[in-house]
Amino acid sequence: MRAAVLSRPEELAVAEVDCPRPGAGEVLVEVAACGVCGHDQADYAGLLSLPLPAVLGHEIAGTVVAGGSRFAAGDRVAAKQFGTCGRCEPCGTGDELRCPHRAFLYGGFAEYAVLPESALLPVPPEVSLPEAAVAACAVGTGLQALRRVARVKPGETVLVTGAGGGLGLHAVQVAAALGARVLALTGDPAKTEQLTKAGAAHVVLTGDGVWQDILDATDGRGADVVLDNTGHQPVFRQAFRALAHAGRYVLTGQVSGEPIRVHPAFVFEKEAVITGSGSTLMTTFADALALVAEGRVRPVVTPYPLEDAARAFTDRITGRAVLIPSGGQP
Numbered sequence: 360m361r362a363a364v365l366s367r368p369e370e371l372a373v374a375e376v377d378c379p380r381p382g383a384g385e386v387l388v389e390v391a392a393c394g395v396c397g398h399d400q401a402d403y404a405g406l407l408s409l410p411l412p413a414v415l416g417h418e419i420a421g422t423v424v425a426g427g428s429r430f431a432a433g434d435r436v437a438a439k440q441f442g443t444c445g446r447c448e449p450c451g452t453g454d455e456l457r458c459p460h461r462a463f464l465y466g467g468f469a470e471y472a473v474l475p476e477s478a479l480l481p482v483p484p485e486v487s488l489p490e491a492a493v494a495a496c497a498v499g500t501g502l503q504a505l506r507r508v509a510r511v512k513p514g515e516t517v518l519v520t521g522a523g524g525g526l527g528l529h530a531v532q533v534a535a536a537l538g539a540r541v542l543a544l545t546g547d548p549a550k551t552e553q554l555t556k557a558g559a560a561h562v563v564l565t566g567d568g569v570w571q572d573i574l575d576a577t578d579g580r581g582a583d584v585v586l587d588n589t590g591h592q593p594v595f596r597q598a599f600r601a602l603a604h605a606g607r608y609v610l611t612g613q614v615s616g617e618p619i620r621v622h623p624a625f626v627f628e629k630e631a632v633i634t635g636s637g638s639t640l641m642t643t644f645a646d647a648l649a650l651v652a653e654g655r656v657r658p659v660v661t662p663y664p665l666e667d668a669a670r671a672f673t674d675r676i677t678g679r680a681v682l683i684p685s686g687g688q689p
């Protein structure tokens with residue numbers, strides 16, 4: 360089969376490789392679409408010490424070809440970012456982020472992928488496979504961060520950073536669907552229209568006066584919740600300053616791979632909660648797919664054939680790039 364193989368950091372090319380074979384609890388899926396995530400970009404840049412060569416890609420949707428006890432050949436399925444054992448206490452109580460056997464998915468940048476059934480959900484007929492591919496990670500990460508971790512209430516103000524990216528643009532839609540008033544922070548003025556269409560009441564452009572712009576847009580109160588998809592110091596400094604008293608600051612991103620710093624006095628004087636949210640529970644994934652099926656979240660995906668995988672990493676698109684291994688349009 361054909362796969363986009365990362366042989367060295369920033370060296371990605373299509374090659375013929377052996378088609379993987381499913382083991383117990385796994386299925387072989389013909390990949391229809393695979394999202395190119397910020398996590399893949401960190402691997403692409405060599406920031407996460409992934410052993411190479413490797414086939415990246417965990418935002419996978421496609422059609423089951425073989426194997427499996429829960430899914431049959433021909434089923435349309437989408438995956439969340441990791442498989443689990445299904446037998447431990449956390450798995451049994453729907454808190455499978457704590458499963459000790461949790462294993463992150465790879466292999467989506469290929470014509471076929473072996474996927475654990477524990478990571479899969481059936482795709483509703485009204486959802487296309489490229490949309491389903493991004494439901495768990497690009498949509499679900501924001502849903503889980505805002506609903507489970509930040510516990511956003513209708514009417515609260517949510518500031519989304521990295522708002523034009525794959526996580527950000529979908530988090531803007533999710534926050535709006537949860538009834539929040541959404542402020543979107545982006546470095547690119549060209550993304551303003553799409554962010555407004557996604558539900559942002561106010562688009563704030565990156566710069567020195569960001570915190571003041573946010574205070575101005577919130578009658579001086581600041582944002583009740585910041586969803587920081589960048590985890591990048593200059594963004595953090597501005598967005599944290601614009602956090603409301605006793606606000607919740609949720610970190611989901613790490614675009615530069617560098618630590619962030621904060622003066623403790625700023626945290627305690629503000630009574631701020633700084634927290635994080637990683638990955639997606641199956642229950643969140645199901646709700647994210649339902650939001651897409653109901654048209655309350657509309658995935659913004661740009662298709663690339665497998666041959667153009669490297670370009671999907673370097674183009675600065677709004678929303679999510681998805682690789683289409685068959686080369687066709689979704």
Ligand SMILES: NC(=O)c1ccc[n+]([C@@H]2O[C@H](COP(=O)([O-])OP(=O)(O)OC[C@H]3O[C@@H](n4cnc5c(N)ncnc54)[C@H](O)[C@@H]3O)[C@@H](O)[C@H]2O)c1
Nearest residue numbers: 396397398500521523524525526611612613614636637638
């Ligand atoms: N918490 C999780 O479960 C989870 C899930 C997926 C991705 N991530 C992480 O979240 C981050 C964003 O992922 P994504 O898929 O949205 O990536 P993306 O590339 O689609 O979007 C990143 C956004 O951040 C902006 N950005 C990049 N570098 C920046 C910088 N130095 N300063 C300000 N803005 C910058 C980009 O312009 C873009 O809008 C990545 O670090 C990724 O590893 C976390």
Ligand SMILES: [Zn+2]
Nearest residue numbers: 396398418496
């Ligand atoms: Zn992802």
Ligand SMILES: [Zn+2]
Nearest residue numbers: 444447450458
């Ligand atoms: Zn488990």
